[in-house]
């Protein structure tokens with residue numbers, strides 16, 4: 001399976017993810033289609049900090065969703081993050097992912113607010129959380145990774 005690579009020009013940071021991880025998200029999200037679905041992105045930064053490497057995802061244990069809304073609960077998150085952090089190298093929380101059924105992967109105002117809140121939360125270990133949005137259609141999908149820097153929402157290409 002290929003390694004997918006993205007670059008955020010205005011941030012100067014790369015992002016890498018195995019295609020199998022995206023396919024895992026699509027597979028699970030199709031079971032919830034046409035409702036939104038999502039979860040957490042796990043991974044690490046390269047030693048020189050110029051590449052975010054997404055190594056895994058966490059499916060939510062509890063969540064609230066509809067055709068145009070998804071909110072995950074916090075059940076099990078702390079415990080999972082503790083386990084991941086004890087791995088070598090440490091795996092940490094990198095951000096959030098969710099679907100936009102029958103729609104485009106553009107961030108809604110709620111998504112933008114979520115990124116702003118995350119980037120300021122002291123429970124999150126990173127200043128530039130990642131948000132993956134998947135525009136999920138019946139037979140196909142397209143996806144865009146976003147991050148936030150100095151309150152600006154930036155996309156990876």
Ligand SMILES: [Zn+2]
Pocket residue numbers: 098099100107108111133
């Ligand atoms: Zn959204």
